[in-house]
Amino acid sequence: MKTSNSIVWFEIYVDDMERASKFYESVFDVKLEALPNPTGDDMEMRSFPGDMEKYGANGSLVKMEGVKAGGNSSLVYFNSQDCTTEESRIEKAGGKIFKPKMSIGEFGFISLFFDTEGNMVGLHSMQ
Numbered sequence: 001m002k003t004s005n006s007i008v009w010f011e012i013y014v015d016d017m018e019r020a021s022k023f024y025e026s027v028f029d030v031k032l033e034a035l036p037n038p039t040g041d042d043m044e045m046r047s048f049p050g051d052m053e054k055y056g057a058n059g060s061l062v063k064m065e066g067v068k069a070g071g072n073s074s075l076v077y078f079n080s081q082d083c084t085t086e087e088s089r090i091e092k093a094g095g096k097i098f099k100p101k102m103s104i105g106e107f108g109f110i111s112l113f114f115d116t117e118g119n120m121v122g123l124h125s126m127q
């Protein structure tokens with residue numbers, strides 16, 4: 001493994017693409033972009049804004065037959081200037097805060113929340 005970021009892509013599985021897209025667009029104040037289906041089956045993907053040529057990971061929401069939302073064991077953290085900004089939008093967008101902004105010492109702050117599909121997601125900021 002190279003010494004740069006070890007994560008290059010992430011997928012958050014959803015049951016209701018419209019509901020999940022609206023939630024993430026509201027919380028992060030972004031527009032998700034439909035991606036072409038790479039497999040030819042009934043998979044649907046909507047990508048978070050990003051540049052795959054730059055440092056860091058990008059990813060998408062995915063709706064796919066046989067893969068249920070929520071209950072998985074992976075946790076994705078989104079970068080934030082201040083966790084409280086996005087945290088203030090979570091419940092209005094239909095999500096639920098699990099752990100409000102808390103210090104993790106010299107490594108900054110995190111917030112944990114559940115999206116509309118039951119996935120736990122994190123926020124990370126240095127302030």
